[in-house]
Amino acid sequence: MVLQRDGIEKLPSYIQGKAIPHAVKLSSNENPYPPLDSVRAAVARELESFNLYPDMGAGALIHRIAERNGVRPEEVAVGAGSVEVLAQLIHASAGAGDEVVFAWRSFEAYPILTQVAGATPVPVPLRADEGHDFAAMAAAVTERTRLILVCSPNNPTGATVSAAELEAFLAAVPERVLVVFDEAYVHFNTAPGRAEGLDFFRRHENVAVLHTFSKAYGLAGLRVGYAIARAEVAANLRRVSVPFAVSNLAQQAAMASLEAEPELQQRIDVIVAERARVLAELRALGWAAPDSFGNFVWLRTGARTPEIDLALQQHAVVARAYGTEGLRITVGTREMNDRFLAAIAGVAPVTA
Ligand SMILES: *Cc1c(COP(=O)(O)O)cnc(C)c1O
Numbered sequence: 001m002v003l004q005r006d007g008i009e010k011l012p013s014y015i016q017g018k019a020i021p022h023a024v025k026l027s028s029n030e031n032p033y034p035p036l037d038s039v040r041a042a043v044a045r046e047l048e049s050f051n052l053y054p055d056m057g058a059g060a061l062i063h064r065i066a067e068r069n070g071v072r073p074e075e076v077a078v079g080a081g082s083v084e085v086l087a088q089l090i091h092a093s094a095g096a097g098d099e100v101v102f103a104w105r106s107f108e109a110y111p112i113l114t115q116v117a118g119a120t121p122v123p124v125p126l127r128a129d130e131g132h133d134f135a136a137m138a139a140a141v142t143e144r145t146r147l148i149l150v151c152s153p154n155n156p157t158g159a160t161v162s163a164a165e166l167e168a169f170l171a172a173v174p175e176r177v178l179v180v181f182d183e184a185y186v187h188f189n190t191a192p193g194r195a196e197g198l199d200f201f202r203r204h205e206n207v208a209v210l211h212t213f214s215k216a217y218g219l220a221g222l223r224v225g226y227a228i229a230r231a232e233v234a235a236n237l238r239r240v241s242v243p244f245a246v247s248n249l250a251q252q253a254a255m256a257s258l259e260a261e262p263e264l265q266q267r268i269d270v271i272v273a274e275r276a277r278v279l280a281e282l283r284a285l286g287w288a289a290p291d292s293f294g295n296f297v298w299l300r301t302g303a304r305t306p307e308i309d310l311a312l313q314q315h316a317v318v319a320r321a322y323g324t325e326g327l328r329i330t331v332g333t334r335e336m337n338d339r340f341l342a343a344i345a346g347v348a349p350v351t352a
Contacts, residue, residue, distance in 0.1 A: 011115050014108065023316040024332065024339045029155070029296050031218035032332040033267050035253075042256035043222075046249045054248040061251045064258050069198055071228050077237035080245035082184060082212035082225025085237065087113045089208065089227060092236040093178050094119035094146040101140050102149035103132040105156065105325060107182065110149050119146070130157035130290050130298065134165055138172040148173065151182040153189050156320065156328035158292025166195040170204055178233065180208045185294035187216030187268050188275070194293070201228055208233060215295060216268050217257040224250040271295050275331045281341050286349035300326040301350050308347055315343030
């Protein structure tokens with residue numbers, strides 16, 4: 001047996017949302033709608049030339065992203081999905097012995113990517129209302145803390161971070177620590193008083209923002225996401241990035257998607273309205289369903305999680321089950337959501 005890195009076999013693996021043939025897949029927070037015609041056309045044009053390497057610097061895309069967000073191109077770094085950009089942020093910030101603080105339960109990639117970088121994850125339990133416990137997170141910061149990840153709306157609980165909470169938290173955190181605001185679901189966030197990543201990026205030296213084309217823009221299969229960070233940080237992200245990770249297909253699709261924002265907004269509006277309908281129906285059935293500001297809803301089903309997950313699967317509906325904590329159900333098309341609601345109507349609700 002060849003020698004491998006110490007402890008590598010103990011790293012947890014990322015688990016993909018289950019897919020069962022003919023079942024409604026509500027396990028991966030994907031956009032339920034097929035790609036837009038204009039985006040398909042942009043990708044089709046690239047099919048003539050994928051014998052060639054992509055533009056490694058993604059120059060045209062970075063310009064469009066910078067313009068769209070009112071920042072400088074030097075302040076944008078891209079990757080193969082925001083998961084790759086997250087890996088860049090961690091690798092550029094933290095190594096062996098350094099600590100990465102995040103709320104838990106949150107996005108499952110956080111502890112995995114932290115350990116892949118050789119750094120130490122510091123998970124801080126969520127509050128009982130599913131929000132980030134910022135007092136506990138600030139108290140968890142040590143000399144070794146290099147990075148703090150804040151997810152809003154939080155995957156999988158759907159809770160949002162308010163501007164007032166984030167402002168107070170940043171005042172309590174040393175400025176030498178980079179705070180990454182993961183806004184994968186920003187387009188679905190309708191919460192009054194919500195913290196907006198770009199606003200905090202502009203006013204705080206140590207804030208970076210993470211966005212993705214996978215969710216609202218519907219490009220999950222093409223892999224493209226980006227960070228907005230201070231130019232020095234963004235330059236370091238490029239240093240640790242995987243060369244050529246973002247294909248020309250993905251770059252062109254992302255640019256075409258930015259052109260198609262009004263059309264995409266109509267789909268987002270439908271998903272947001274469906275989210276309200278699903279939550280209202282769940283509550284009418286007796287479920288304790290917290291408000292959610294992502295394209296998913298969260299049920300804290302505790303010890304009954306496996307049983308309820310199985311009951312849904314028997315009705316050909318696949319949700320994402322988290323051990324004995326809860327279930328996350330993606331908001332799909334009206335038809336998909338009706339299938340979910342019909343399936344869960346037969347399950348005794350977990351009440352508050
Ligand atoms: C889905 C998701 C991402 C992004 O995924 P990519 O497809 O890699 O862009 C990032 N953060 C959170 C919290 C997510 O849920």
